[in-house]
Amino acid sequence: MKLTVINTGGTFNKVYNPISGELDVPTHNLALQKILDVTYNLDIELITLLSKDSLDITENDRQTLVQCIQNCSNENIVIIHGTDTMHLSAECIAQHIGNKKIILTGAMIPMSIDETEATMNFSLALGFLNAPIQNGIYIAMHGAVVSYKNIAKNKEQGKFLVQ
Amino acid sequence: MKLTVINTGGTFNKVYNPISGELDVPTHNLALQKILDVTYNLDIELITLLSKDSLDITENDRQTLVQCIQNCSNENIVIIHGTDTMHLSAECIAQHIGNKKIILTGAMIPMSIDETEATMNFSLALGFLNAPIQNGIYIAMHGAVVSYKNIAKNKEQGKFLVQ
Amino acid sequence: MKLTVINTGGTFNKVYNPISGELDVPTHNLALQKILDVTYNLDIELITLLSKDSLDITENDRQTLVQCIQNCSNENIVIIHGTDTMHLSAECIAQHIGNKKIILTGAMIPMSIDETEATMNFSLALGFLNAPIQNGIYIAMHGAVVSYKNIAKNKEQGKFLVQ
Amino acid sequence: MKLTVINTGGTFNKVYNPISGELDVPTHNLALQKILDVTYNLDIELITLLSKDSLDITENDRQTLVQCIQNCSNENIVIIHGTDTMHLSAECIAQHIGNKKIILTGAMIPMSIDETEATMNFSLALGFLNAPIQNGIYIAMHGAVVSYKNIAKNKEQGKFLVQ
Numbered sequence: 001m002k003l004t005v006i007n008t009g010g011t012f013n014k015v016y017n018p019i020s021g022e023l024d025v026p027t028h029n030l031a032l033q034k035i036l037d038v039t040y041n042l043d044i045e046l047i048t049l050l051s052k053d054s055l056d057i058t059e060n061d062r063q064t065l066v067q068c069i070q071n072c073s074n075e076n077i078v079i080i081h082g083t084d085t086m087h088l089s090a091e092c093i094a095q096h097i098g099n100k101k102i103i104l105t106g107a108m109i110p111m112s113i114d115e116t117e118a119t120m121n122f123s124l125a126l127g128f129l130n131a132p133i134q135n136g137i138y139i140a141m142h143g144a145v146v147s148y149k150n151i152a153k154n155k156e157q158g159k160f161l162v163q
Numbered sequence: 164m165k166l167t168v169i170n171t172g173g174t175f176n177k178v179y180n181p182i183s184g185e186l187d188v189p190t191h192n193l194a195l196q197k198i199l200d201v202t203y204n205l206d207i208e209l210i211t212l213l214s215k216d217s218l219d220i221t222e223n224d225r226q227t228l229v230q231c232i233q234n235c236s237n238e239n240i241v242i243i244h245g246t247d248t249m250h251l252s253a254e255c256i257a258q259h260i261g262n263k264k265i266i267l268t269g270a271m272i273p274m275s276i277d278e279t280e281a282t283m284n285f286s287l288a289l290g291f292l293n294a295p296i297q298n299g300i301y302i303a304m305h306g307a308v309v310s311y312k313n314i315a316k317n318k319e320q321g322k323f324l325v326q
Numbered sequence: 327m328k329l330t331v332i333n334t335g336g337t338f339n340k341v342y343n344p345i346s347g348e349l350d351v352p353t354h355n356l357a358l359q360k361i362l363d364v365t366y367n368l369d370i371e372l373i374t375l376l377s378k379d380s381l382d383i384t385e386n387d388r389q390t391l392v393q394c395i396q397n398c399s400n401e402n403i404v405i406i407h408g409t410d411t412m413h414l415s416a417e418c419i420a421q422h423i424g425n426k427k428i429i430l431t432g433a434m435i436p437m438s439i440d441e442t443e444a445t446m447n448f449s450l451a452l453g454f455l456n457a458p459i460q461n462g463i464y465i466a467m468h469g470a471v472v473s474y475k476n477i478a479k480n481k482e483q484g485k486f487l488v489q
Numbered sequence: 490m491k492l493t494v495i496n497t498g499g500t501f502n503k504v505y506n507p508i509s510g511e512l513d514v515p516t517h518n519l520a521l522q523k524i525l526d527v528t529y530n531l532d533i534e535l536i537t538l539l540s541k542d543s544l545d546i547t548e549n550d551r552q553t554l555v556q557c558i559q560n561c562s563n564e565n566i567v568i569i570h571g572t573d574t575m576h577l578s579a580e581c582i583a584q585h586i587g588n589k590k591i592i593l594t595g596a597m598i599p600m601s602i603d604e605t606e607a608t609m610n611f612s613l614a615l616g617f618l619n620a621p622i623q624n625g626i627y628i629a630m631h632g633a634v635v636s637y638k639n640i641a642k643n644k645e646q647g648k649f650l651v652q
Contacts, residue, residue, distance in 0.1 A: 001306075001307075011347065016349075016435060016436070018435050018484045019481075019482070019483075019484040021337065021349070023342075023349070034279050035279055037279075038279060038280045038283060038305055039306030040305040040306060040322045040323070040324060041306040041323075042307075108344040109342060113342045113438070114278075115278040116197050116201060116278050116282050119278065119279050119286065120202070120285075122283075122286075123285075123287050123290060124286050124287075124290035125290060126283075126287055126306055127286060127289060127290025127292075127293075128291065130287070130294075130308035131291050131294030131296050131308070132294070132295070132296070133294050133295070140290060142202060142204055143164075143201075143204040143205040143289055144205075145293040145294070146293070158345040160204075162204045179599070181597040182646075182647040186510070276505050276602055277505075318508070321507045321508040327632075327633070360605050361609055363605075364631055364632075365632030366631040366649070367633035367640075367650065367651045368633075441604040441608065442524055442526075442527060442608050443527045445609055446527060446528070446608055446611075446612040447612075448612075449608065449612035450612050450613075450615055450619070451616060452609075452616060452632055453614060453615060454616040454620050455616075456613070456620075456633060456634040457617050457622050457634070458622070459620050459621070466616060468527060468528060468529040469527075469528030469530040469531040469615055470490075470530035470619060471616050471619040471620070472619070485529045486530075487529060
């Protein structure tokens with residue numbers, strides 16, 4: 001299967017900075033790469049579009065993301081995105097693109113701190129794309145892969161829950 | 164989504180035994196449980212059927228597995244299985260069961276040694292089950308979820324590859 | 327060997343909070359306990375005195391720490407402490423206590439994110455206490471165990487360096 | 490402090506081989522290097538002498554080890570060694586060398602599986618060498634650093650215990 005993965009940053013990628021004591025969004029793809037290294041049956045194009053906490057993603061950034069998707073030759077697309085504004089980006093993409101299978105995913109816990117949740121969320125998207133699904137904009141988080149309209153982040157619980 | 168997970172053992176579950184210096188298949192589900200803990204949108208029934216290296220799985224064990232599946236009220240089933248005889252079990256299940264969505268998965272690297280591959284393989288199955296798939300016997304490994312007939316383990320490379 | 331370990335908090339103990347996205351100093355001793363679990367030859371008394379980032383440690387806290395040490399029946403004491411004010415606490419202890427072997431240690435990287443540095447720093451202290459050392463106030467960090475007067479944190483590099 | 494680290498192999502270094510499903514002693518020093526990377530205050534010479542399970546270490550290998558130590562310009566020496574024959578090597582070294590501070594260490598759990606025990610054992614040795622100790626042959630394991638004559642491996646418990 002051919003697939004484009006677009007990395008926009010977010011908690012999924014964050015790494016601890018021992019100097020500042022903070023978690024930074026790095027410009028590298030080490031978190032993602034560790035997963036991709038064992039996907040022997042996929043032909044993946046990896047695009048590092050942004051390296052931002054999703055609270056810092058602007059409307060301009062979303063236009064850039066839409067253009068990036070429009071320029072993709074692959075119809076299967078997974079987007080790594082911060083969780084706080086994942087829905088805003090999903091809505092923006094939905095307004096412009098209807099002819100692809102696009103799945104947004106991310107993590108509440110950085111891959112560099114604990115690999116389970118980030119790996120699961122991303123791999124849910126890969127598993128879903130292996131099936132005969134319809135074009136659309138989906139979110140893959142916490143065991144579910146559904147239309148972005150049918151899932152929401154519960155900020156108090158730190159969970160994405162199907163509505 | 165309702166789902167039954169049947170654990171039969173295999174490398175996925177193995178843990179290091181400091182006394183013997185060997186990797187044992189434990190009777191507990193700690194590896195699996197760590198993943199299930201972040202699948203907030205799934206209603207999972209977990210059955211620990213066997214705790215065996217797959218080279219030790221007998222025809223009797225396979226009959227037990229078939230009966231276990233037949234007794235499941237859920238139609239979505241994921242089976243954790245050792246990689247060496249995953250195909251034999253898949254074939255045995257295919258001979259007896261046609262009315263469920265059954266995905267076998269496992270790992271080349273124990274979850275307790277590195278979480279990425281085991282989590283990915285299992286989560287591929289979860290993602291695939293989120294899609295409108297047909298009844299059948301599938302294998303989810305290394306980025307692919309396909310009919311068990313269309314994927315094989317390459318023992319020299321330690322990879323499951325789509326044929 | 328008998329030994330008292332006093333946990334005052336600091337980066338050594340920090341754990342990621344998925345709800346806030348921040349690293350918190352927990353009130354538990356899980357980081358420390360993971361190391362203590364394999365120190366089969368030590369008779370350790372563990373005291374959780376404070377759970378603070380060291381920038382938040384007050385003069386009152388330091389007096390509490392001094393009293394805690396004075397009340398210890400053990401002469402071997404290891405203190406887990408944040409790195410930013412480790413020296414202030416060392417100086418305060420030095421002004422009041424001269425009849426014990428006291429080693430302050432901590433970490434630049436939380437044990438929960440990467441176990442190597444935290445485990446090394448703490449174990450340096452344990453190794454040093456196994457030797458026939460003189461009473462004094464020492465700091466164990468980054469390969470060195472020396473009088474607190476002879477080592478300093480280089481904030482730009484994130485390293486404790488012997489002066 | 491100047492220090493020579495001699496790696497002879499053993500469980501400390503073992504890594505999982507996904508093809509064979511076994512734990513191999515690698516010829517690289519990745520386990521050790523991860524610890525050395527945060528010992529900013531040490532001037533370390535690293536010698537990879539052997540890469541063997543300690544049950545496979547021969548008398549010839551021990552003579553090679555003795556010669557390696559005799560050729561060291563540093564008087565502080567830490568030896569990474571498998572746990573099963575650590576005592577045989579310690580005795581052999583004691584028969585030939587009296588003018589150095591030599592500490593044997595290792596691990597019951599590979600660094601690549603869990604970093605805590607291996608890092609602790611090695612760092613005990615580093616901490617001990619920071620103190621004004623006498624020349625001798627020591628073993629650093631499980632919280633203790635004592636003469637090799639005063640500690641023994643309890644094979645049933647998987648622990649080194651001071652006698």
